[in-house]
Amino acid sequence: MSLTDLAQPNQGYSYAFLDAFAKRELRRRILKGIAIPGYQVPYASRELPIARGWGTGGLQVTLSLVGPDDTVKVIDQGADDSVNAANLRRFITRMSGAETTTDANAATIIQSRHRIPEEILGEHHALVLQVPNPEPLRRVEPDMAKARILHADADYGQMWLVLYEQLVRFGRYIQGAAYPVMVHERFVMAPSPIPRWDTPALHQSAHLTLLSAGREKRLYAVPPYTNVYPLEFTDVPFEVEDQREWACRTTGARNKFLNELPMDDGSSQFELSDTGYMEKLVNQQRGEPITVGTTYYDDEGNFYHDGYLKPRYNGERPSDA
């Protein structure tokens, strides 16, 4: 008998790249994340053949869910054709044999960086958001051990102070993307750098949202039908980006999240950020038999949960009022 005989045969890569240990660990953590909405579960976070900070957190979650019967959509900034989205999609299919799609409603798993699709996701869909910084308290408490104590105590006073200071200095909240939210009335959560436009889509949703930061080694979840509210003072409402005057140059769509494209003459044009949705609209306009899903915002800009978004703030500073 030799050592070679005793060694296990080389099996190349495991299914979906991660070995059984890594998958079991991720799966245990995902379950705890779902049980404690918005709470950051620490995990080991293996190194993947993709650069850290390029979606390895989301990728690990996707790889622990995915099977050959899945249909996967990968987007970056809403775009399916972004080079990084293409790269992650190529890796996921190469390792799992899953189908791919650009249609948000046809996907069982959507891995995304910085956007939630415009069409309402249904039950048993998993939205996996890539997270660069899982800690909403980072700018008030960069020390992770201390931030964890603040979460333990639900001590979010400093977050409110930041918002108040913003109102005093600028007359409005100036947090752009990644607007902090309160989940299930307990944990303040960084929703990943989605625009404020997408924040309401996390509230009382039919789908499951999993958020994962590979570099920072934290994952967390928003289960379906869970309360998610942006931090806001009762008299100064949270507001989504104001694109009411904009229209998509390709489809004419309004009141969907649009990219602003600078033009040579100093003007701007606008185009849908969600390329999968745009694809459906264009094909529908060409007369093809396409069902476009119901969107979170209707064409007049009304969010589908009535009353969730309050009327826009009139712009007066609180001190002027």
Next chain:
Amino acid sequence: MAYVATKGGEKAIQESEKLYHQLKKPVTPEFVQEIMDTMPYLVDRVMGEGSLYAPDLAALAIAQSGGDLYEAVLLLRAYRSTQPRLAYAKPVTVDETLTLRRISAAFKDIPGGQILGPSLDYSHRILKLDVLDGPSPTDEEEDTAVEPAEKPAKPQYPLVADWLRQQGMMTAIDVPEEIDAADIPDVTRDPVMMPAPRAHRLQALARADTGGVLALGYASMRGYGFVHPTVNELRLAYAEVQVKHPVTGEYFSAGRVRVSQAEIVTKGKSTYKIGFTATMGWNEVKLIAGATLDMEMSQAEPHPALNEDFVLYHTEPIESSGFCIHFKLPHYVTFSSSMDNMRKVITVLYGAEAAGKDADEREEDAEKTATSEIVTKDTM
């Protein structure tokens, strides 16, 4: 034809990768071997940061990445995470290692003697330009074989710190009776929590970015820290990797690895405190800086840039370099969200008529009234 959202992305990234490789010579087995033979210190550094002792794979990673070291380390790390854990090696104690170099700055002479070993410390840093003109047999340092000492140095040496302990100037290390290797926390398999178990801290330092450890360690040495480091001992050695034979259950040596370690001491109240770093491969800069940081991190109230959370997170080579280059990725959604705020703030601060005006003019106009610097600090 139907409009499809996925256009050129996939093709573009494939061609881009090809172009990268086309701008350098193809990797050959001979070239990989050449790297291993001529650049052991580079290979050591990549193995240390890649936390995978495999000189051939490290040399391959260096060649394949065209010498981009962060890429090379990532290649090793990604390969490492696909490998199963077959066995735990027997813990190595320092006095068992086959030591080639072992010096102490704390004492003129030490038990066993100062062993200079291989070093460039006292070389004149002069480029040997004539090498470019072809082989020159005149260079003494490089071309003459090392003259053997009259008395060959011993292979093994005691720890300098043991002498300090005997003198009652340093507290003894708690040595547990029997360590089950499976119980040792493993920073590559456990979630990181702060404060970190000591094993995590030392493992993180062992695979930390050499440049990052140096930058923070140097900040401490220049005076941002509390410790004045004295190199109590610096050691380059070979260690036997002893694993249990699967059939006989006896330990046997599966090979030797290059290891190095440093102990730094600084004065405590009535004893000397020790800072420690060890790594795979020989990497002296990282050891001294790392051992200094180990000591800083153990202070009750370290400088904010020298506390454990700060040091360990910011010297992780794959995470720091990955996050740094991720800023090349499109951020136009987050930027657009921030521009939306900027436009609103301009209206609030300067009035609706200020929208779209030249920024300098607007600022001048507004100078008489109170102005606020607009700093958005979105988390992206």
Next chain:
Amino acid sequence: MAHPAYTQEEQLARATFLALMWSLSYPGRIYELPEGSNPLHVIADTLLDLETTFYTPDGELAHYLGRNNAREVAVERADYQFYPQLTNDLLVTVQQANIGTLLYPDQGATLIIGCSLDGDTSLSLSGPGIPPAQPNKIRVGGIPNAFWDLRDNANRYPRGWDVYLVDESRIIGLPRTTIITVGGE
């Protein structure tokens, strides 16, 4: 390019995990574990390995659970607890299950309990995963009613227990966030 082999083990583990994940996401709805396998065994294979601890009062089951090198420990320290049957006598045991800490509430125990999902006790459920307009109702049997009071007293959100009810291959998830009213209308 062919993807790596989708092995039998991974198929079982993934199917089990998806049942665990969706049942915890939509508390009260019944999901199916892979057929033809011992339900407690497949759950153990999916979740347990040398990084985890378990407790079970069932000696035979304990032998199986240790297969993946998971460590058998006292009930108050066990991450995963398997009760093929939760009898009245075991209530004093399960009562000691860990609810985690405020810093790490994820260290709260996961309880896997065998029971009937067609029993006489009616439970009304509300909380995350359940649309507010449609509170969920389940019927269970084989679990002492006192257990629900125990759970209620133990949970100090975010600390608490996460419970799975298993009846053959059928499974229901009850995360610590689910508010349970016994016999409620």
